Amino acid sequence: MTHHNFGGDWTTEKLERIRKYLSAYMMIFSRNKRAQNLTPIYIDAFAGTGYRTISHPHKEIGVPLPELTETDNEEFLKGSARIALEIEPPFKRYIFIERDRHRANELENLKAEFSQMRSSIEIIIADANTYLKQWCARMTDRMRSVLFLDPYGMQVEWSLIEMIAKTKKIDLWILFPLGIAVNRLLTRASLPPEQWAQTLTRIFGTEEWKGYFYPQRKVTTLFGEQEQQIREADYNRISEFFIMRLKTIFPAVAENPLPLLNSRNNPLYLLCFAASNPRGAPTAVKIAQDILGKS
Numbered sequence: 001m002t003h004h005n006f007g008g009d010w011t012t013e014k015l016e017r018i019r020k021y022l023s024a025y026m027m028i029f030s031r032n033k034r035a036q037n038l039t040p041i042y043i044d045a046f047a048g049t050g051y052r053t054i055s056h057p058h059k060e061i062g063v064p065l066p067e068l069t070e071t072d073n074e075e076f077l078k079g080s081a082r083i084a085l086e087i088e089p090p091f092k093r094y095i096f097i098e099r100d101r102h103r104a105n106e107l108e109n110l111k112a113e114f115s116q117m118r119s120s121i122e123i124i125i126a127d128a129n130t131y132l133k134q135w136c137a138r139m140t141d142r143m144r145s146v147l148f149l150d151p152y153g154m155q156v157e158w159s160l161i162e163m164i165a166k167t168k169k170i171d172l173w174i175l176f177p178l179g180i181a182v183n184r185l186l187t188r189a190s191l192p193p194e195q196w197a198q199t200l201t202r203i204f205g206t207e208e209w210k211g212y213f214y215p216q217r218k219v220t221t222l223f224g225e226q227e228q229q230i231r232e233a234d235y236n237r238i239s240e241f242f243i244m245r246l247k248t249i250f251p252a253v254a255e256n257p258l259p260l261l262n263s264r265n266n267p268l269y270l271l272c273f274a275a276s277n278p279r280g281a282p283t284a285v286k287i288a289q290d291i292l293g294k295s
């Protein structure tokens with residue numbers, strides 16, 4: 001078994017929100033007569049292995065255990081793919097996308113474990129952006145989907161989010177890399193260097209972030225008053241901008257995205273929700289906001 005060690009308490013918080021939404025989605029779907037001809041599909045685009053491990057440092061146990069290796073002291077928890085497979089009633093199809101071949105192999109084990117659903121599970125070894133763009137273009141009218149984008153960093157391009165919105169059939173949960181990446185690229189003294197700026201433009205899908213995070217201000221220098229672009233971007237402002245961007249392309253977006261905090265209370269990620277189906281969006285967002293608002 002390859003180790004897939006990531007996240008802390010915030011990971012549990014994140015996955016619990018996803019579990020609740022998937023459960024509510026399938027409950028409503030199964031009770032809706034009009035939905036009987038539709039195929040509900042769960043897509044996990046950064047699927048991992050199906051489980052995650054947390055290492056407990058020996059000192060946390062309170063007794064010296066020198067004979068134990070790190071592995072002895074690891075706890076195995078469910079990852080998003082496994083959580084999705086346990087939802088009742090189940091989705092008709094599960095698509096797990098994972099770029100890493102070894103992790104994708106681990107996902108294959110889920111087919112044996114959930115053998116009665118084996119034929120509903122597709123494991124795709126691919127880059128999520130490339131595969132999903134093609135998949136969105138191929139989606140038929142009969143399909144409806146919940147898509148979870150759970151990257152480590154800045155892997156999700158805005159051009160993909162646009163394609164998702166255009167389908168009008170996908171409910172999107174996305175982990176936005178607020179503190180882990182974006183905040184770090186927004187340099188303090190002046191606009192970020194060109195390569196970083198391009199990365200930010202790729203994630204926001206516009207250069208408007210420059211004016212939003214670095215407004216022109218008059219500053220007094222040794223040579224008199226000068227116009228300068230000074231960073232005015234805290235975590236709230238960055239979150240606000242990303243939600244504003246989502247609102248430009250989705251009919252409804254949850255107003256209370258959840259900051260996922262590290263042990264020092266700094267945001268690592270922002271868990272966001274957007275619904276693309278104009279008819280279902282108000283209900284979907286109401287449910288998501290409720291789930292996001294509860295601990």
Ligand SMILES: C[S@@+](CC[C@H](N)C(=O)[O-])C[C@H]1O[C@@H](n2cnc3c(N)ncnc32)[C@H](O)[C@@H]1O
Nearest residue numbers: 046047048079080098099100126127128150152
């Ligand atoms: C945070 S982990 C996902 C955890 C998973 N959602 C869970 O709860 O168990 C991110 C995963 O995305 C994979 N990954 C990274 N870049 C990718 C890409 N461009 N396309 C597809 N998968 C990618 C990594 O190999 C890693 O397994």
